[in-house]
Amino acid sequence: MFEITELNKLLKAHQISPTKRFGQNFLINANIVGKIARSLGNTTNRNILEIGPGLGVLTISLLQKDINSLTVVEVDRKFIPILEEIKANTSKAFHLVNADALKVVEEEIISGNYTIVSNLPYNIGSLLLVKWLKKMDFVDEIIIMLQKEVADRVLAEVATAEYGRLSVLAQYICHCEKLFDVEPENFFPAPKVYSSVIKLVPKTPKIELARIENIEKACKAAFNLRRKKIKTSLKPILSNPEEELMKIGIDFNKRAEELTVDEFDKISYIM
Structure with missing residues (x-):
């Protein structure tokens, strides 16, 4: 791990403390940082996007790889001087954007396609992921650290408690894989929950946005009333759910969590 005393010196020098409203927990284990960077494999000619770089620990590791460019988006102005210093000490194409990642x-x-690599703030992780899932025309790969609970929802299998809208969207659009879990003691301050690093690779050919939007509407209707049978929950999007579902071979007595990703896909075509 990085020496916590060194971390404290850096925080003190820049008068920085973790901000709860930004979901800030600083990753302090160099081995985990290296593991995330190595997960990218060959990065030659790739453009990397990092969200919430904070103290720049992962940023520095990414700049040590053979990349085309690195763009970092940081909403918290107190980290900008540190990131500017990193920028001044690299010959790589480094773009620093002080903005809200949800609005960028x-x-x-x-310029061009990009790969997303990030230790995401807990408070906006799932919102950012949904945003990016709708932009897969531009994304080559996503490797992100999320709260383990959110990662479990992304990877959840049908008919499990964790299975829901995020599971269907992610698995419909991407090949999804868990890389490894990260214990709370690898952060400062230590969160109360575990984290997971996951990898998402867009399926080929990439899914059209219109299809994604229909899937999202179907998921919203079904999972908003997840304990109801779909003959009831899908009434807002189907004029005659029982008849229409029978025609495409789906049991209208199923509940949302019992529908496979393929079945949601079928439903999206009859909306």
Whole structure:
């Protein structure tokens, strides 16, 4: 691990303390940082997007790889001087954006396709992931650290408690894989929960946005009333759920969590 005394010196020098509203927990284990960077494999000619770089620990590791460019988006101004210093000490193409990642239009700050690598703030992790899932025309790969509970929802199998809208969206659009879990003691301050690093690779051919939006509408209707049978929950999007579901071979007495990703896909075509 990094020496906590060194971390404290850095925080003190820049008058920084973790901000709860930004979901800040600083990753302090160099081995975990290296493991995330190595998960990228060959990065030659790749543009990397990092969200919430904070103290720049992962940023420095990414800059040590053979990449085309690195763009970092940081909402908290107190980290900007540290990131500016990192920028001044690298010969790589380094773009620093002080903005809210939820509001940024990625295609406007990055030229060409990009790979997302990030230790995401807990409070906006799932919101950012849903945003990116709708932008897969531009994304080559996503490797992110999330709260383990959110990662479990992404990877959840049908008919489990964790299975829901996020599971269906992610698995419909991408090949999803857990890389490893990260214990709370690898952060400062230590969170009360575990984290997981996951990898998402867009399926080929990439799914059209119109299909994704239909899947999302179907998921919203079904999972908003997840304890109801789909003959009831899908009434907002189907004029005659029982008849229409029978035609495509889906049991209308199923509940949302019993529908496979393929079945949600079928439903999206009859909406």
